[in-house]
Structure formats: C-alpha cells, structure tokens
Amino acid sequence: MRIASLTILCLALIAVPAFAETYNNGPINGTTDAWTINFGYVVSDTFTLSGSGSLTKVEFGVWEFPGDTMSTVDYTITTTENGTGVGQTVNVSDKFISTNQYGYNIDVISFNSGIPLNAGTYWLNLYNATVPSGDPVYWDENSGKSSASESALGTIPSEAFTVHTACCGPPTPEPSGIFLLGTGVLAVAGLLRRSLNL
Numbered sequence: 001m002r003i004a005s006l007t008i009l010c011l012a013l014i015a016v017p018a019f020a021e022t023y024n025n026g027p028i029n030g031t032t033d034a035w036t037i038n039f040g041y042v043v044s045d046t047f048t049l050s051g052s053g054s055l056t057k058v059e060f061g062v063w064e065f066p067g068d069t070m071s072t073v074d075y076t077i078t079t080t081e082n083g084t085g086v087g088q089t090v091n092v093s094d095k096f097i098s099t100n101q102y103g104y105n106i107d108v109i110s111f112n113s114g115i116p117l118n119a120g121t122y123w124l125n126l127y128n129a130t131v132p133s134g135d136p137v138y139w140d141e142n143s144g145k146s147s148a149s150e151s152a153l154g155t156i157p158s159e160a161f162t163v164h165t166a167c168c169g170p171p172t173p174e175p176s177g178i179f180l181l182g183t184g185v186l187a188v189a190g191l192l193r194r195s196l197n198l
Contacts, residue, residue, distance in 0.1 A: 028061030034138030053167025
C-alpha cells in the first residue's frame with residue numbers, strides 16, 4: 001500500500017501543471033489623466049508574454065461620468081500600435097471603485113477572451129467603448145512600465161490594465177521543478193529496491 005501511494009505521488013509530480021501568466025501594467029490611478037476610447041479614438045498599450053497560451057481575461061481602469069456604466073468595447077490584440085484590424089466587440093463587466101477629485105467615477109472594466117497568443121510583445125487596442133448615455137469613456141493613465149499610444153496624438157504615458165493568459169505549461173522548466181522530479185524518482189527507486197531487497 002505504501003509503495004502504491006508513493007508511486008501515485010511521483011506520477012502526480014511528473015504531470016505538467018497548468019500554467020497561468022498575468023501581465024499587470026500597474027494599478028488604477030484615477031487621479032492623473034485618462035484617454036478617450038470612443039468617438040473614433042484608439043488607445044493602445046503594450047504587454048509582453050513569456051509563454052504561449054490563450055488570452056483569458058482583460059481588466060482595465062476607466063473614468064466615466066457619474067451614473068454611466070460601460071456596456072461594450074471593441075478590442076484587438078496586434079503587433080502594431082493603434083491596430084484596429086479585425087476587432088471583437090465584447091460585453092464588459094463594469095465595477096465602480098471610487099469617485100476622483102474631478103468628479104469622474106473610477107471603474108474597473110473586465111471582459112473574457114479566448115484569443116491564442118505566442119510568446120512576444122503585443123498591443124492591446126481599445127476603441128468604440130459604449131455607455132447608454134453616449135458620454136465619453138476614458139482609459140486611466142497610470143504611467144506604468146509599458147509603451148502607449150493614442151491614434152490622434154501618438155506616444156502617451158501608459159495605461160492601467162492587466163492581461164491574464166492560460167496555457168499548457170511554462171515556457172521553460174524551472175530548475176527547482178526538475179530537481180523535485182529527480183528527487184521523487186530517486187526516492188521511488190530507493191524504496192522499490194529496499195522493499196524488493198535487491
């Protein structure tokens with residue numbers, strides 16, 4: 001029974017764990033500035049993935065007029081800034097966070113996706129955001145770690161967003177994982193040798 005349990009444990013160690021990667025460009029600021037993502041404007045910001053996988057969720061901060069709730073946004077993931085190409089219109093979840101010193105509501109917007117991506121650097125492009133009132137919607141600037149662009153102005157400070165991906169395994173094995181696997185295999189071999197008196 002002990003050997004069977006140990007064998008199952010070692011087989012579990014051998015299985016490649018699911019791997020999720022999150023790119024966080026920094027927190028929602030809500031106090032500095034924000035950039036219009038409707039009325040024909042496209043705002044883009046970069047993110048980098050170290051492994052291949054599928055984009056699962058995007059979250060970003062916005063400024064809205066009091067009482068507004070964002071319902072949809074168009075987005076693309078491209079290798080060039082302000083790339084609208086073949087976009088997707090998605091329904092979004094809009095969660096109120098606070099009201100800033102200018103009287104705007106600061107909200108976190110999220111939507112799910114399933115776009116497959118390889119390792120590399122991409123542009124998240126947001127445009128055609130809609131609220132029932134028709135008011136402007138602004139993507140929160142947080143001066144994070146990435147490059148950003150606005151279709152009419154060019155380079156701007158980076159925006160507040162987080163990108164979540166999921167894939168089948170890490171891009172490269174970690175040394176500690178390989179060591180753990182090797183130790184498990186050696187332990188099973190030692191126990192089998194001892195129990196069989198070889």
